[in-house]
Amino acid sequence: MSQGRIVVILLSMIVGFSVFVHFFTAAVAPPDVDQSVMTFSLSRPRAPSEARKLESPVPFSKEMVEKGDEIYHGKGNCYVCHGPTGKGDGDAGVLLSPKPTNLTDPNLHLLRRDGELFWAIKHGVEGTGMFSYAPRMISEEEAWIVIQYVRTLKEER
Numbered sequence: 132m133s134q135g136r137i138v139v140i141l142l143s144m145i146v147g148f149s150v151f152v153h154f155f156t157a158a159v160a161p162p163d164v165d166q167s168v169m170t171f172s173l174s175r176p177r178a179p180s181e182a183r184k185l186e187s188p189v190p191f192s193k194e195m196v197e198k199g200d201e202i203y204h205g206k207g208n209c210y211v212c213h214g215p216t217g218k219g220d221g222d223a224g225v226l227l228s229p230k231p232t233n234l235t236d237p238n239l240h241l242l243r244r245d246g247e248l249f250w251a252i253k254h255g256v257e258g259t260g261m262f263s264y265a266p267r268m269i270s271e272e273e274a275w276i277v278i279q280y281v282r283t284l285k286e287e288r
């Protein structure tokens with residue numbers, strides 16, 4: 132076999148292999164996958180681990196849940212992004228990527244302690260539209276109160 136032929140065979144093998152890899156990997160990771168959805172999967176904590184130890188100074192009560200409801204739909208403006216019923220579908224949230232957290236998701240309530248929710252309200256979530264809301268817009272105490280309301284948004288499976 133001439134050297135020219137061997138080169139041609141080798142080249143077509145390389146081209147064939149790259150075409151195969153191209154289509155194969157395209158099938159595994161379609162180019163239109165929203166990367167932010169993967170990076171911002173719920174299982175990734177939004178707060179450092181020490182936030183799990185923070186305890187609310189406000190004992191749970193029906194009155195505080197009602198007060199939290201008022202903060203959520205009032206001075207806290209949480210509903211604007213997280214939606215009036217907490218589903219993450221507020222008017223100002225639609226254009227955000229990642230999307231505002233769905234506060235009704237049972238997995239959120241399973242995965243996050245109160246301290247982690249507090250940490251997110253106090254410091255915001257880096258790389259997202261969630262800014263620091265306490266003590267800028269609501270006091271730290273009001274943040275703990277709004278968390279009592281957020282806990283009642285949890286949907287049953």
Ligand code: HEC
Binds near residue numbers: 249261
């Ligand atoms: C400008 C839109 C916007 C407003 C207003 C807003 N949020 Fe958020 N919020 C977000 C986004 C975006 C995220 C981040 C989503 C993510 O991390 O995937 C987030 C994340 C959170 C988280 C963290 C969830 C987690 O995964 O631990 C909590 C808790 C939260 N918001 C509560 C509130 C509360 C309470 C208010 C009102 C005081 C509020 N947010 C106001 C957009 C908003």
